[in-house]
Amino acid sequence: MSKFWSPFVKDLVPYVPGEQPKLNKLVKLNTNENPYGPSPRAIAAMQAEVNDNLRLYPDPNGERLKQAVADYYGVQPNQVFVGNGSDEVLAHAFHGLFQHGRPLLFPDVTYSFYPVYCGLYGIAYETVALNAQFQIEVADYDRPNGGIIFPNPNAPTGCLLALDAIERLLQANPDSVVLVDEAYVDFGGESAIALVDRYPNLLVAQTLSKSRSLAGLRVGLAVGHPDLIEALERIKNSFNSYPLDRIAIAGAAAAFEDREYFQETCRQVIASREAVVDALRALGFDVLPSAANFIFARHPQRDAALIAAGLREQGVIVRHFKHPRIEQFLRITIGTPEQNRALLDALAR
Ligand SMILES: *Cc1c(COP(=O)(O)O)cnc(C)c1O
DSSP, rough: OOSOGGGEEEEEEEEOOOOOOOOOTTTOSSOOSSOOOOHHHHHHHHHHSSSSGGSOOTTOOHHHHHHHHHHHHTOOOGGEEEHHHHHHHHHHHHHSSSSSSOOOOEESOOOOOHHHHHHHHTOEEEEEEEOSOOOOOHHHHHHHOOOOOEEOOOTTTOOOOHHHHHHHHHHHOTTTTTEOHHHHHHHHTGGGGGGGTTTTTTHHHHHHHHSSSOOOTTTEEOOOOHHHHHHHHHHTTOOOOOSSHHHHHHHHHHHHHOOHHHHHHHHHHHHHHHHHHHHHHHTEEOOOOOSSSSEEEEEEOOOOHHHHHHHHTTTTEOOOOOOOOOTTTTEEEEEOOOHHHHHHHHHHH
8 A cells, every 4th residue: 555546546456367377387277268379360460560560550440350350240340349358348348338326237156357347447236146056047137237247158157148048138128238248158159249239238248368369469349239339439549549459450350350260279179178077077076067168167075275286286277266155166277188188187196
């Protein structure tokens, strides 16, 4: 604490990201990065941007990327917002769409950045308990609210909510924005972007950090009604005109254009996930059904914190949350087949 701080800073509770270890030899299965590299076409596009033009500011609107996303999803560019990672896109949505005096609703077990943004922007919130199977029950969201947000698939559970349930939520809450955070949707879900033309209260956020393997580039996006996008643009243009640099715009657009590489790497991650789930169950773990690039598992006889510490000693890092309801679970990112083998061998030991 310092006398120079604005008063509200002392009460901020920041998000704690997963560890990024300096050691390269660790098997890193703790932050849901993609085990495969970015599209070679994306890398080539980024390399081509490293030239004298870097003296010039980038396109403040990232039009080239908006067009690539619009083409991919069959929407209009004015239905697309792009930002510096989906965390920034989510922050602008909290700031611009959730400050209505009524509480924001999100699951009790979910992405731990949501309460942090509520703290930053002074938004009241209520958590809604997942059911005993750790699934979202849309009927439980039937209460006064100033907005609803959840990841789909949910994080850190990996569990998917079907599109018809999302549609029921949208219909039951016509006066609230429902924000579906689809960070992991490409690993087994169906995007709610298919619904944006029918529901002006739907905003869908996505990231290039997971399924498109560009966590280091920092690119995220949102798709929704142009009026919702306009609110995000107003916030963005009151904060930072150039959230995406020239390299990021070029690389992200090329990543969306390279459908083949994207589909093939997603397919491999999904196949590995199914193999890891089977192997963990054979070792006695309970594993929640996952539609993501990670799994959420507990062992009925072994303490999760001890398992995580034992894995770490063997050079494998996974994520453990000391939160109520989930303190006996481990969240494990799906790696390459070699990394998954190292995980399973270490667990068996
Ligand atoms: C990883 C993740 C994000 C953030 O993605 P970035 O684009 O890297 O900021 C957002 N939401 C959820 C649920 C995530 O898991």
